[in-house]
Amino acid sequence: MNKPKKIAVVIVAGLFVYLSLYTWNLRTGHLDALSSHTGLDLSSLILRPGQWAGEKAVEFWERYIYLVDLKRQNDELVQRNARLIRQNMILGSEARSADRLEQLLGFTPPAQWNFSGARVIAHRMGPAGALATLAVDRGTTSGVEEDMPVVSLDGVVGRILRSGAVSSTVLLLTDANSRVAVIGEHNRSAGMLSGQGYGEPLVVHYMNLNAVIDPGELLLSSGLSGIYPKGLPVARVVRVRRSDISLFLTVEAEPLADVAGLEEVLLLRRELADEGGQGPAEQEAAPGAAAQ
């Protein structure tokens, strides 16, 4: 066999092996799992010591150099705490009232969710990081699973895309491949929120032309997709436009969470029935069942 023929055979064989591996992985996901449990975890192990050292240095700086600001910060926090206690009293009373009404109407209580904290170790990394993501220092060993909702104190951040043993990748709300089912806080108009990339506004799709939605209105997760719990704040409407040629409104929104500046996030895990004991509905049903 002459040289050009040899090269052609090598190229064809290489392409065949590559496409076979790609197709096999699409069907089974084994290679994705392998890379998550090796590459993602290895990068986490490489990044963590540097991050720890950086945090310690910042902590030292803040503790000793900025000590003078502590009194002013403390006064502000005391005032803020008093304000939050007042708000909490009112909200607690409203929540108890809502619980009573739901019990009277016989509503099934929603699923319980557990919160656990995670530290952001990196944002988009490497040439294969084409989607808007961030990496957190919790993986399958901490109970992290794919599609778990990720939130910050301001609102929804995204969901778990892939998880390794000790680290995971979060698909951000701002990515063009992200979809969240939402409803308006006041007018309860439903739609599908998707990103357009970092720095670009979010867009609400499939909101009927006659739906009522106001600029400034908060968009909450509707819980329809089964990924996010109902009622989480996601984004705020910034612009509403009506089109003469479309059946839907053009609604733009801004995310509540500052995804670029995140340092810590909360991971939400649905509590299983046998994990957290019996829920209120089961507890109510149990005596009746025993009596029968």
Next chain:
Amino acid sequence: MPPRSNSVALLWWGVFTVAGVWAQRTVPGVDFLAPGIVLALQVQAGHRTLWLALVWMLLLEGTGNLPFGYGLAWYGTLAALYLMGRWLFEARSFAFMCLLGAALGTLHPLLTYGLASLGDLTVDTRRLAVEGVLQAVAFPLVWMAADILFPRMLRQDAKSL
């Protein structure tokens, strides 16, 4: 190779990998480890280059978010371009490295867009083009820095006959 050389090689490539990962965290979308593949092929092609390529490929795939295949195609094409380019160019010349960088800079948006299309994903093509330019610029510079810093005792190409 004596045990001391093995330890030095392990340490050097370990430091290179750590520095590369931190650089990739700082400048997203650019592969700072790719020049290491070429350097490994130049100084001592063989099992070590294969192991390095395997580890870096898993790193690339693990930290990335596309369906598996980017790392394999990326490093496979780079190695093929380098091996074929050696027939035409002086293998260690800076100009050849610039050409390899330009090829990788062109390959990055094409490969990412192709894999994203296969996975039914939407990607920002403008950003990919910018990352391609950055890759083209970074590749020869990182190769040059790594080549200067690479320990002389590990070079097979510099040893006397």
